[in-house]
Amino acid sequence: MLALYGHPFSSYTWKALIALYASEVEFEFRMVDADHPENCEVVQSASPLGKFPVLADGDNLIFEASSIIEYLNSHYQGSEVLIPLDPNAAIAMRMLDRVFDNYVMNCMQPVVEEYIRNPAAPDQARIAEVRDRLRRSYAWLEGWLEYYPASGQITLIECAAAPSLFYADWVEPIGDAFPRLAAWRALLLSLPPVARCVEDARPYRAYFPPGAPDRD
Ligand SMILES: N[C@@H](CCC(=O)N[C@@H](CS)C(=O)NCC(=O)O)C(=O)O
Known part of the structure; x- marks a missing residue:
């Protein structure tokens, strides 16, 4: 197994x-x-x-x-198709996977590191820089979502997007400026495999170094 x-x-x-x-x-x-x-x-x-x-x-x-x-x-392909067979569709998907890892998930990591390094006085300039970068990624994703058919299907894109948007929103709230992205994050969190991860992680929220918000 x-x-x-x-x-x-x-x-x-x-x-x-x-x-x-x-x-x-x-x-x-x-x-x-x-x-x-x-x-x-x-x-x-x-x-x-x-x-x-x-x-x-x-x-x-x-x-x-x-x-x-x-x-x-x-x-171990199960009932869902995680990555399509068509090479161009697969490349487009892998590209988005890199966007979520490199420009959302890893992009916010310095904020977490700052709060671990100096919880009482994290470097505000470094934090502001990260928030600015996240907003640039959000703006790009807002445009991309105009053409992405957000559905209940889980592919490589949803696997990468759900955790990165879940935590990035805690560091830099997506808010009303990016309505498509905010709605997609909510849809992702409602999908059963994602909801299960959210629930199983709930007991650990107090350990989120910058502090977890009282939502989600
Ligand atoms: N590029 C790796 C990143 C994995 C990663 O950063 N994992 C974190 C947990 S989310 C970790 O191992 N942290 C413990 C450590 O860095 O020692 C991947 O895509 O799997």
């Missing part, structure tokens, strides 16, 4: 979990925390910086959430 190493509050773990839940593939969840050093050891051994999630298929360890989704798509 497949096993996924991760943590319920980790955005990249959500990304892989959403694909696993949508594909209805059987797997075991292996918690990466101080109570499970054996799982941490596997994660540390798998990739250069010991990041999670990591998918284990027997002895085969796959790291990077996007690669895990590619692996599921080619080996």
Whole structure:
């Protein structure tokens, strides 16, 4: 059976979990925390910086959430189509996957790091810079959404978008300036695989370094 190493509050773990839940593939969840050093050891051994999630298929360890989704798509395709067969459609999807990782999820990471580094007095200039970049990404996505058929289907795009927009909105609220993006975020959070991740992460919200808002 497949096993996924991760943590319920980790955005990249959500990304892989959403694909696993949508594909209805059987797997075991292996918690990466101080109570499970054996799982941490596997994660540390798998990739250069010991990041999670990591998918284990027997002895085969796959790291990077996007690669895990590619692996599921080619080996364990369930009821949903995570990545289309058509090469051009697949490239367009992978491009958006990079947008959500690089220009939303990783873009907001410095704010989290600032609050860990100096919770009492995080560097406000660095935070303002991140918020500005996030708004640029939101503006681009608002335009992209004019043509994207937002539906209940889960593909690589939704797997990447749901966790990144969930947490980015906590750092820089999407608000009324980007109505299509705000509506799509709400739709994503209502999809059963995503809603399950949101619920399972709820007990950990107090650990969000900049402080979690009282919503979602
Ligand atoms: N590029 C990686 C990023 C994974 C990542 O940043 N994971 C975080 C959790 S969301 C992590 O491992 N944090 C612990 C650490 O950095 O030691 C992916 O797509 O899977």
